[in-house]
Each structure stands twice: as structure tokens, then as C-alpha cells.
Amino acid sequence: MATDRYQQPDYYQVDELLTDEQKLIRDTVRAWVKKEVSPIIEEYAQRAEFPKQLIKGLAEQGCFGPTIPVEYGGGGLDHISYGLMMQEIERGDSGVRSTASVQGSLVMYPIYAYGSEAQRKKYLPKLASGEWMGCFGLTEPDHGSNPSDMITNFKDAGDHVVLNGAKMWISNSPFADIAVVWAKDEAGVIKGLIVERGMKGFTTPETHGKWSLRASATGELVFDNVQVPKENILPNVKGLKGPLGCLSKARYGIAWGALGAAMDCYDSALRYSQERIQFGRPIGGFQLTQKKLAEMITEITKAQLLVWRLGVLMNEDRATPAQISMAKRNSVEIALNIAREARQIHGGMGITGEYPIMRHMMNLESVVTYEGTHDIHLLITGMDVTGLNAFK
Numbered sequence: 001m002a003t004d005r006y007q008q009p010d011y012y013q014v015d016e017l018l019t020d021e022q023k024l025i026r027d028t029v030r031a032w033v034k035k036e037v038s039p040i041i042e043e044y045a046q047r048a049e050f051p052k053q054l055i056k057g058l059a060e061q062g063c064f065g066p067t068i069p070v071e072y073g074g075g076g077l078d079h080i081s082y083g084l085m086m087q088e089i090e091r092g093d094s095g096v097r098s099t100a101s102v103q104g105s106l107v108m109y110p111i112y113a114y115g116s117e118a119q120r121k122k123y124l125p126k127l128a129s130g131e132w133m134g135c136f137g138l139t140e141p142d143h144g145s146n147p148s149d150m151i152t153n154f155k156d157a158g159d160h161v162v163l164n165g166a167k168m169w170i171s172n173s174p175f176a177d178i179a180v181v182w183a184k185d186e187a188g189v190i191k192g193l194i195v196e197r198g199m200k201g202f203t204t205p206e207t208h209g210k211w212s213l214r215a216s217a218t219g220e221l222v223f224d225n226v227q228v229p230k231e232n233i234l235p236n237v238k239g240l241k242g243p244l245g246c247l248s249k250a251r252y253g254i255a256w257g258a259l260g261a262a263m264d265c266y267d268s269a270l271r272y273s274q275e276r277i278q279f280g281r282p283i284g285g286f287q288l289t290q291k292k293l294a295e296m297i298t299e300i301t302k303a304q305l306l307v308w309r310l311g312v313l314m315n316e317d318r319a320t321p322a323q324i325s326m327a328k329r330n331s332v333e334i335a336l337n338i339a340r341e342a343r344q345i346h347g348g349m350g351i352t353g354e355y356p357i358m359r360h361m362m363n364l365e366s367v368v369t370y371e372g373t374h375d376i377h378l379l380i381t382g383m384d385v386t387g388l389n390a391f392k
């Protein structure tokens, strides 16, 4: 990839809404992404390999569990700081941000929110430091948008339970040390279990052939009579609200993250439009190019304000899952549209690894589907405003 010359667009001086601490956190993560992620990410994406060496840096930047209290190894930060971190990481690459989101929001958060004190102490500090990596198992081969019908289950066997079933599309699974797995007990109640690598009957085959999130490792979780100690069951939650609570945290991060990818595409397209000469002048001087850029910055500005406001509501513990759905859906939609328009502005160069556009565009095709698909989030908004459920 060409040198990273990224400059964040801020058309409405949204920076003034941030505290000095939030800006410092954002700038620190941005500098790390420019130094450590941008120079290598294209090569890793081309090779379809997760750059494992970034784990240490992500941990050092405090990107694993930024809102988890400091006593458990987290950052003890507010939600806008967390959002800004995700924005900066995804500006680099959605796959790298996925790793951070899974670790912080889908593994550390449920252990913190639903776990026993012993589970918190055992797992959280090691997850925060990146010594252990985790993954989150909810989706099954036959149950994606409808996880309540999951068939992965566990049966009581004295001091342990016996877990059977399979999860699919699990980010980080091929190298994760632990998995937070959602499964049904004998009464059909969904509970969370912490499954550790090395438990007999637990395997994590990698999924190959992805055209999207190529720099993120994805795989299955297969449970064949896995004996899980009862002390590994998360004691303080039951039912679908367990996984959905984690997903709200992660979707919030995605709302900021996808905006990061959108801003990177816009920034690259703007610069290219000023430097690329055709018909004797910069292509940015043509009205059709300006229309694309003007629409991009308009959508980016609206999204910046939306995620910032959502962050305020999150900090005040007032954000609803439906508000988070709206922001996730909006950010990913505008990011995909902006990536497609930016690709056109870059002409043929837009399909190469010299620029980040095509990688962002392909990555966003996963982001638009995972953590609730585009249409499912629309239905959540629809249900919220009408009071009528269109899912079933």
C-alpha cells in the first residue's frame, strides 16, 4: 500500500465535542495504526492471514476492553473513547477492528457483566493484556439471524456439563485460547459457557476462501461431548439477553468503526481527485467527481454527529438497543456507498492494493452482515417505532 497520508475529515468541527482525553486517545491509536497497521495490512489481506503480531500493540493501546474497569485490566474509559478507538482501528482495517471488538465486547464484557468474581479474576487481566485471546460463539450453521433456535446444548453430568453442537463464522476461533459459547441447557434455557482450548472434544477448524475480512481469522467451534466444568458457566445471565447484551456493546463499536473505514475511503478519494490529472486538470474539478465527494462528506458528517450523540447516551446508560441498531446500520451503509464511489474516483487504481478502497469495500460486506444483518437492524427500527414485530 502507498504511504498512509490519512487526514481525518471534520467538516462540522465535531472535534470540539470531544474532551482532550478523548482526542489524545484517538490520536495515539491513529499514530499506532499508521505505524503498525497500514504498512503491512494489504499484504496480510492479500495472503488471507491475520497479523498476529498486532495483538501486543492492540493490548498496549488499551484496545482490549477499553470500558472494562481498571481493576480487571481494562481501560476504565468512557464509551466515546471506546468508539474513537474502534474508528481508528477500522480506518486501518475492519478485520483488525473485528479482533479488538470480539476480545473486548464479546469476550471480556460478558465475563465482566455476567461472570463470577473468580471468572473475572481468572480471565479478564490475561485477555486485556492479549496473553489470552478469545472468541464468541453464537451463530450456528442453521441459525444466524435467529439464534434463539440454536441447537448447541449441554447436559448436567455432576461437577461438569457435557457440551455438544457447532458454531460457525466465529471470528478469532482458529487461534483463540477461550471461547464464550452460548448453548441451551436441558430446560432449553440459553446460557454462556467459557470453553478453553485443550478441552477434549473441542476443535476450531478455520474457514478458508473468504473474499472479505481476509486479514481476520474466521472458523468454526465444534463440540463433541466436551466436558466443561460447572465453574465455567457464566452464573449471572440466562436467555437471549446474554448474547444480545454483548452484541449491543459490539454493534456500538461497529457504528464508529465503519465510519472510520468510510473516512479513509473519502480521504483517499479526495486526495486522488486533487492529484489525478485528466483532460488537463485535476479530476476533482469535474462536477461529477464533486457530486460524489460532496455526498460522501455530507453522509460522513451526519454519521459523525450520530455516533457522537449515541456515545453520550451510552455514557449516561440511556442508549437503547434500537438506537444502537440504527447507528450500526447507518454507518455500514454509508461506508459501503462511500467505498463504492471512492473506488470509481480512483479509476483502475481503485481495484489495486496501492489504495485501501477495495479492501475496505470487501471488508464492509462482512460488517454489513455480522452482528445483525442490514435488514435485521432495519426491522429492529421498524419494530421500535411501530410496536409491531415483523420478524416472524
Ligand SMILES: Cc1cc2nc3c(=O)[nH]c(=O)nc-3n(C[C@H](O)[C@H](O)[C@H](O)COP(=O)(O)OP(=O)(O)OC[C@H]3O[C@@H](n4cnc5c(N)ncnc54)[C@H](O)[C@@H]3O)c2cc1C
Binding pocket: 102, 135, 136, 137, 138, 139, 141, 143, 144, 145, 146, 168, 169, 170, 171, 172, 212, 213, 218, 366, 369, 370, 371, 372, 373, 374, 375, 376, 379, 390, 391, 392
Ligand atoms: C466474517 C464474519 C465473521 C463473523 N463473526 C462472528 C462471530 O465472531 N461470532 C458469531 O457468533 N457470529 C459471527 N458471524 C456470523 C454473523 O453474525 C451471521 O452471519 C449473521 O448473524 C447472519 O446470519 P446468517 O449468515 O446465517 O444469515 P441468515 O440469518 O441466514 O440471513 C440470510 C438473509 O436473510 C435475511 N433474513 C433473515 N431473517 C429475516 C427476517 N425475519 N426478515 C427479513 N430478512 C431476514 C437476512 O437479513 C439475510 O439477508 C460472522 C459472520 C461473518 C461473515
